[in-house]
Amino acid sequence: MLRTTKTEFPVDKVRRLLEPGPIVLVSSAHKNATNIMTMGWHMVIEFQPSLVSCVISSANHSFEMIRRSRQCVINVPTVELASTVVKIGNCSGRDVDKFAEFDLTPAPATQVRAPLIDECYANFECELVDASQVKKYNMFIFEVVQAHVATAPKYPRTIHYRGNGEFMISGENTRRYRKLFRPEML
Numbered sequence: 081m082l083r084t085t086k087t088e089f090p091v092d093k094v095r096r097l098l099e100p101g102p103i104v105l106v107s108s109a110h111k112n113a114t115n116i117m118t119m120g121w122h123m124v125i126e127f128q129p130s131l132v133s134c135v136i137s138s139a140n141h142s143f144e145m146i147r148r149s150r151q152c153v154i155n156v157p158t159v160e161l162a163s164t165v166v167k168i169g170n171c172s173g174r175d176v177d178k179f180a181e182f183d184l185t186p187a188p189a190t191q192v193r194a195p196l197i198d199e200c201y202a203n204f205e206c207e208l209v210d211a212s213q214v215k216k217y218n219m220f221i222f223e224v225v226q227a228h229v230a231t232a233p234k235y236p237r238t239i240h241y242r243g244n245g246e247f248m249i250s251g252e253n254t255r256r257y258r259k260l261f262r263p264e265m266l
């Protein structure tokens with residue numbers, strides 16, 4: 081068995097090991113404005129309906145835009161957009177039009193008013209289906225009602241935040257362990 085030497089680790093930093101799903105860009109629209117924020121704190125919570133929970137700080141401009149419009153688009157960027165992803169996270173839609181500032185293309189969605197970000201590998205149109213955890217945890221539960229995914233490459237080079245200014249870039253893929261799965265678990 082794999083044994084390792086361990087040291088005590090601060091509980092407020094466990095996110096560095098648990099967090100790394102892909103960093104996403106959340107686009108929103110409310111009244112005549114659109115906006116984009118960078119987000120790492122998301123989690124899939126159901127297959128069917130397709131539910132995703134997201135923590136959006138109430139300090140963010142996106143918070144009220146999404147709470148009021150009850151919609152957003154979760155966009156999955158690849159490493160080519162990494163600098164833009166960080167810069168989007170460093171400023172607020174209160175002060176900047178982020179589509180114009182970062183030269184991103186808003187494309188019309190089919191089910192929601194929030195725009196897709198054309199430069200991203202995937203775009204998931206979302207409706208807010210449960211706001212019961214917003215007050216306590218700033219946690220929004222969205223249903224993905226429409227999804228658009230690039231036809232190539234098969235494995236996008238997504239970026240995964242480890243905290244402290246460090247990204248992991250998705251790399252090796254393997255089917256070596258596939259035979260160990262019960263079929264219904266695939």
Ligand SMILES: Cc1cc2nc3c(=O)[nH]c(=O)nc-3n(C[C@H](O)[C@H](O)[C@H](O)COP(=O)(O)O)c2cc1C
Pocket residue numbers: 103115116117118119120121122135136137138139140141142143165166168169170171172173174241
């Ligand atoms: C890598 C990274 C991950 C982030 N993850 C989150 C997150 O999960 N939730 C959140 O509320 N803010 C997160 N932020 C911060 C927001 O992106 C940032 O506050 C953003 O500028 C808000 O924009 P807005 O005021 O236009 O909504 C993250 C920022 C970065 C750079």
